Amino acid sequence: MGSMPQKITTFLMFEGRAEEALDFYMSLFEDAEVVDITRYGADGPGEKGTVERATFALAGQRFMCIDSYVKHEFGFTPAVSLFVECDTEDELDRRYGALAEGGTELMPLGSYGFSAKFGWVNDRFGVSWQLNLRE
Structure with a gap:
């Protein structure tokens, strides 16, 4: 049994707006697709309905995103x-x-x-x- 080739995926962490961002990015690329999405349920730990984990593709490139239920002092930076x-x-x-x-x-x-x-x-x-x- 051969091993799967290693892949590196860009991972985006939002705080409650992951699905909004995902929908927006989908609208920018003709060949975009949501590969899979899991949302938090009533039992948490994140707010019900927010993105626990999603995988999506834009122009053939895969990305992952989440809604972090932990507040943090950092955000996105133009360095990446x-x-x-x-x-x-x-x-x-x-x-x-x-x-x-x-x-x-x-x-x-x-x-x-x-x-x-x-x-x-x-x-x-x-x-x-x-x-x-x-x-």
Whole structure:
């Protein structure tokens, strides 16, 4: 019996907004899918209905997310970001616009020398995204 190949999956920890983020990210990619999702029940330990654990895929890349029922002093940081190569300018503009809504623009859409069009934004949940127009 062969062993499964090792995989490294980006893991996002939210505090009560995981499903909202998941639904939002699903809307940004045509080939997105929720692989599985488990919610907390009435017996906890998290708030009933919040995400105990979810696995989802965006553009063929798998992610995991949870709603932490433990409050913590840290959040997401732009030191780790999701880098998205967009095939068309329309795709880049649409995704950037949606991600910037309620978020923080770190590098507004523009030409920065290393790319014809690029933008960097923290979305409304604090997750950092770099969007690049594929050459």
